[in-house]
Amino acid sequence: MAQFNLKINGTDLEVNVDPQIPMLWVLRDHLNLTGTKYGCGIAQCGACTVHLNGTATRSCMLPVSAVGNNEITTIEGLSESGDHPVQKAWLEHDVPQCGYCQAGQIMSAVSFLKSNPSPTDEEIEGAMSGNICRCGTYVRIKAAVKTASKALNS
């Protein structure tokens, strides 16, 4: 066990955990931030995607000891009241079915649009293919990313 000072969603938090524990379980079990989902545990599905200094990162393979001073943002901290343009675009296109993967999808999309504000369809497909949606909402995810891109650029 060791003590770690983390900055999560703009708040300084202190946890006393095994240095090897992945951030996914720190968030879910120790900080009760359960919007970040467990899907595979091996960085294959993207359900656990969070931002590390604004960049999409798979929290299931990120040991707490590797976080250091970097700031973590989870779906709960993406916007004050769920009105980030990407979240709004998700609602406009009524994207979710079961909904379980969507927090990870949204976190990937937000990070991607920061690095590429006006992506082509192929660029969206490439950037988002690390996130599995078992319900198959990909066509709507792509449409929502395009809508969000327009909103962010306007």
Add this chain to the structure above:
Amino acid sequence: MTLLKTKVGRRSFLKTSAAAGGGLMISFSWLASCTSSTSKAEVLAMPEEWFELNAYLKIGENGVTTIFCPNPEFGQNVMTSMPMIVAEELDMDWKNVVVEMAEFNAALYDRQFTGGSQGIRRGWNPLRMAGATARHMLKEAAAAKWNVPASEITTQSAKLMHKPSGKEAGYGEFAMAASQLTPPEEVTLKDVKDFQIIGNSKKNVDGKKIVTGAKMYSLDIQQEGMLTAMVAHPPAFGLQLKDFNPESIRSMPGIVEVFSFKTYTEDYGRNFFDTNTFPELVAIVGKSTWEVMNAKKALQVEWEKFSKQSFTMDAFGQKTEVSVPPGLESSQDHLSSMRREAAKPGILLRKDGDPDKVFREAAKVIEKTYSAPFLAHNPMEPINCVAEVTPDKAVIYAPTQAPGFIEGAIANRLGLTLDQVEIAMTRMGGGFGRRAYCHYMVEAAVISQRMSKPVKLVYTREDDMTFGIYRPAYMATYRAALDEDNNLIAYHVKAGGIPESPLGRGAANRFPAGAVDHYLAEEWSVNSNITIGAFRAPRSNFLGGVEQSFLDEVAEAAGKDPIQFRLDLLKKSRENPVGENNDYDPDRYAGVLELVRDKSNWGESNEAHRGVAAYFCHNSYAAHVVDIKMVNGTPKVEKVTCAMDCGVVINPDAAANMAEGAIVDGIGNAFYGEMTFQNGRPEKSNFDGYRMIRMNEAPKAIDVHFVKNEIDPTGLGEPPFPPIFGAVANALYKSSGNRYYTQPFLKKGVSLG
């Protein structure tokens, strides 16, 4: 207008634990901050008091209305569509509706089961009745107060109006008075043409919660004092627990207890959904997921081959002993055992005319054999369950498609009565059939009882994927006989699988049965210790694809356009049907083919390689046209055009979403889906080995169309799934010149065609 006999229970009459004026799930406190009321609740002013009109709805004094969704939600969006039906007959103003998931209560609700695409079909009348009954009671209450005949009162958008006197009031004003009236014995339902909510797209009521990461899934439940548990199961089918060393992990951080247990009692008569792949498991219980996960990896456990294993099945009171075959099976053996069994005479399911003679004398005979592997469901939320068992009560929070089929097993195993088992249906992170088999709820309950603490049972992804309950492996041989004029004169299907056939009497009576003078359907099966379960459109998910692939080849051999070929057969089936019990409506079947032909501009020149397929199952009709382009030798699905006939469409945009999902799911499984075994051991255990379709492999566009009619609604989650396998195979043929007989189609190292 339709008159309907009413039968509506009232929550507070039947459920004594519900608080007066509340009817809320009082005992279910853990999710208090995250029960399923919509995010709209945050902006709507909540009433000070609720008045319950029946089990499906309660109205506040300010008019805000809560509608309960009776069926489990796993992404099919019943949380929105079912309340829409109630709201329609209630004449409710949708923006003042709050939706909550109902409690599981067999006395109050008809069929709290998600499966078979039957939710909307079977819920149609009860849901309409609930809304219409409440509206009737509101009118009665207003009539009494206003001293006018109830027949003169009209309703619109949550308002009661008496035009002759000019009196008008909102529902909230009469909610209390209405709640005290006796429900009418029969009610009048609206005409389809008068629908205002049904048929107009409404956003997913849980959308805001989903995109903000709110707590909705049982895996998200955190409770003071709650323990986390995992179970170790045999790594291969055919193995059972021999021994384990609890001391090997007892001193690891966070570990509280390690013990073995049997999920079911020995003499319990299991129902169809009580599939229990591994009867004895080792439970590892600790304080956090990570600690338990690590301990599970370190646990020293020995497994052994079993020579004998059996259990008791109770099929509607008929008890039988079922033996599980021993042995460690491999996929290679499966293929040869299926081929061997397929070569023997099958079990006759249907015979019209004299197929033997016609096949012998035919001008042309086409014979093809198709196969498909086991599939894992792989819902994104791994199997899990939260249970709190006390000496006189079990409270279970579970992602479950079938609470009614597991409560008996839970009560039996815990030594409680059915009344002492409370089940809360949490939103499921997918199901696809997997969560109809709820052994994990019994497991969580057993562990909680042993620990005398609330317990969250969590399966790792690897546990989930290697625990059995797969889609069966299948094989089918089709034969078609053509006469000299290229008419289809005989048709033969012989299908089987491990451990069950995809055919059965139901599917044997589907198209093209009824359209061919000489028809033969037979089946066979090979037993196995690998457990199986319903997987989106069970049996049809194989048959629909391969049959439609075969018909494409027959149409080509006959020199006919594949859509016209099917339409000609349907015309014959309509005008001069062969045999009896034909299980489809030729007009509606032809309707989706004609619609997809029109919407896809079939027949016009197109750069893409196109394939078509249509199928009828789960009471609905679906047809697809798939456009594929080859890019650097890899097939890319450019577009799918889909036509469906499922009667009245409740929530059109959400219905389109469901069809889009089924299409993507089908393409993924057709291209990549496969579970294989070596010496009983599943060879894939996570998404690194088990390939799931991703965005760059999904269709670039999906265009969904619904046949417009006023027929009572039927299922939607499953029917678009089976035919996509066929449409994909037929488009692949156009792109490569090779026919695709073996699923998955894009498996490396397998020669295709």
